Amino acid sequence: MQSQRKTHVSTTVNGEPREFLCEPHQVLSDVLRNTLNLTGTKEGCNTGDCGACSVLLDGTLVCSCLVLAAEVEGKGVVTVEGIGEEGKLHPIQQKLLEHAGLQCGICTPGIVIASRALLEKNPDPSETEVRYWLAGNLCRCTGYDKIIRAVLDAGAVMRGQ
Amino acid sequence: MNMNVKTEFKYVGTRPIRPDGPDKVTGRARYGADLNVQGMIYGHIVRSPHAHAKIKSIDFSAACKLPGVLATMSADDLPEPGDRKIPGGEVEMALKTFSPVVMARKKVLYHGQAVAAVAATSPELAAEAARLVKVEYEVLPHIMDMHAAARADAPLLHDDVYTQGVDPAPTTPSNIPTQIEISTGDISKGFAEADLVVERTYFVPMCHQGYIEPHACVVQTDENGKVDIWCSTQGAFMVRTLTAAVTGIDIGRFKVTASEIGGGFGGKTTVYLEPVAVVLSLKSGRPVKMVMSRDDVFRATGPAAAAETRVKIGVTRDGRITAIETDILMDCGAYTSHPIMAGVLFNSACYRCENVRSFGREVLTNKPRVYAYRAPGIPQPVVAVECVVNEIAERLNMDPIDFRLLNAVDEGDVMAIGIPFQAIGLKQVLQEAKAHPHYTAELKAGQGRGVAVAFWINAGMQSSATINVSEDGSVNILTGNPDIGGSRASMALMAAEVLGIPVETIRPSVVDTDSVGFCDVTGGSRTTLATGGAVIKAAETLVKELRKRAAAIWSLDIEEVDWTGGMAVAKSGTGLENMNREDAATRGDKTLTLADLAARAGATGGPLCAVASHNAHNAAPSFALNICDAQVDRETGKVDILRYTCVQDAGKAIHPAYVEGQMQGGAVQGIGWALNEEYIFNEQGRLDNPGFLDYRIPVASDLPMIDTVIVEVPNPLHPYGVRGVGEVPIAPPMPAVVTAVNRAAGTRLCHLPLSPPKLLAAIEAAEAGTA
Amino acid sequence: MARVILSADMQRYTDGIREITVSAGKYRDLVTELLQRFPGMNEAIVAKHALAIDGIIIQTPLLETFGEDSELVFVARIAGG
């Protein structure tokens, strides 16, 4: 296993061109965290069940623990590190803070990414729509209440209300 | 011993953004698995494929032949636990009850127990090497059912466990480490006085805390014997104590840094990986990283105990409780741990009753050793007590809250164990719930409502805090308690209150064990009370020092200098709390701000810093109530939670948003435990659902908003009236949900979780019965 | 004389006596008095308990003092999460 040839991958991460070498079996979350040092993407299960590793792949929400790193060749990856503008929080991040939508914070990067994907598709979601969209992002601390409020509020801000 | 409890606040009770917030929403915050260091190798644990077996031999030779494998270890590398007792935070722990959980010695007692470990240059290589470790077992019969394990002829897990709490002391070992009984009054007289007696038995399954972040650590050792541990934990000092005990290395050689922690709920109040990584690092001379898989977390870390509780309650026709009897059998997994204590002592602490008998036994089975999970030992029996209370109220035709108000404990009442209550908020909680619109909202056909209350004792214990003032007057607070749910914000608020400076100018940090005095774990609902108490104490010391410095500058006596609004004021304008500089200047008072004094610190005696060491003896209990509306799909058995409200006496809520968060999070964990969550073991004694797909915790779409009402009956023993909030929220949800569901479905299920197949069967049975 | 309520565990060494009064005013003297009175008991058994003094539970009562009419309750130590 240790002697297999590594794959060379060119991709874009958070708008910057990046290149890396990976093992064929390595998943994207592993490469992001341990090769590219982008540890904002979290791993809670590595089986696609918790959503902590959510990233955007060419704009689509995916669990990066289920994507082979080699698959991102030529694609664009957005992680939590690439969400805000330089020196400024994204409205979703800001609203999560204002609503105390995190306790331990391990689920937060995944929630930020998933919510951004939602609000891009559906800028004015209902509570139920937010709940179903985030059903793949487990949070054990908050009971979701404050997260849902934060996302709805962020949507309002982004719509300019 | 009542002290002056402050009731007017400038900062406490506000909702500032938490200081660690930006790091956590941007991904900069570093959790257990987020650290990589130069030269690091990776540890992997070999786990038992059997639920009960003797370890006959361990052969590392094939593993060691793989290039890149740098170290191996087993229990042979650890000292024999013998009968050593280790001072835990709240209770003393016998080393032999947790050292074998880190690494099994001679025997394995549950599937997934750690047997050996290897370290190699990549995680994949380490995993491959672990597969090559040859362990020879002699398989023994395993015992999974707690009733069977409790029988005298059951196969034994340990040959040195003799039931404690029985007279005369037993001469033969058993699977029952502890038996405890408390009683007060005359239980038979109590039942004789009753007009109605209801007796039921409820079962609550083993479940997991379900924190999203798996256990992880990085250990570095050096040539001088220093051991640095970075890990996800509820207590860096606890890791130091327990790792030293398990490895036999002196405490003085350790430095433990707690990473940010991705949830714990009691499950990270012990060590699993740390001692293993220490040994692997010492043997290889390399830093070692270890991260659990989700599978490992479910199989081999401590879940919460399963329990069966029989409860019998007697009441008079007019609704007065005359007797409460409980009998609890608690399944604690493979090693003694004692959640039974709280279960027996406090299961009916909400009620005034002269005749109480509470009995409990702990049973050992071939399952992972249980550890704490929010209010450990309490939710399981409380389901039984509260569901029966609801049934009684219904049969007496009384409103369930009125029934509880009639029997609720209040200040001066004495608990069954003899301790009188100080000021408590149960009655206020009940009244708030009764007045809440949810309680009187109409229910449609097929919907049901349940209420339940619960008590938790809360802990105090030891904490330290250091406050340092920078040259510009900005303030750093150092404590040693990992911030699980916003505690940095609470620390900053309390310091702001004492120092009279804006909370944003205070920077609270959680530091390593070399950088602050000892702190017990973040757990037992104690951090805001006890570590906050240390912060308040340190801030008060600092204020005194600041007054002294100002007095020296003005050539006054310290008594002639006040501290108010963040500055020293000469010739005090008495009574002017939090005045500003202009006011003081208008009045002609001389002032020196914190920044002024910080700038002149060198000339007035040196750097401004204050340290506090604190053993909090002022914890006070919390009460919580939940109202749940539920609806059951009669075709599928699926439950919908329609509306949910939590009311809790928090004492003074320092940061109300994080108090609400504790209430909501605890409620949802309890809802999960009531409806879905359970450990399912198969014939071979293996956990069948060790992943989030099959061990289903509540997701966003399962739930409504969770409404909260914070009741603030100040703790009379705390300067700001703080109680403790983190644990009690998990106790009322199960009975509230079970009552609501049974009412909605017309069933009387007493066996949790109320999963769809079980509900369907019960609905069919009920329909057949009435047809 | 302070009133003392003994825990269920301690009552096993007191022939079931649950409540006593003591002349001690300090925790240390209280322990001595208990051991004298109930020879079956030993220091380790006492040390397993927290002591509630007038309703306030103290996990580590070594240096505690109390008054003539204090109510003392020995209670098993409880671990939180």
Ligand code: FES
């Ligand atoms: S780590 Fe990818 S879904 Fe859990």
Ligand code: FES
């Ligand atoms: S905040 Fe802890 S898991 Fe969501």
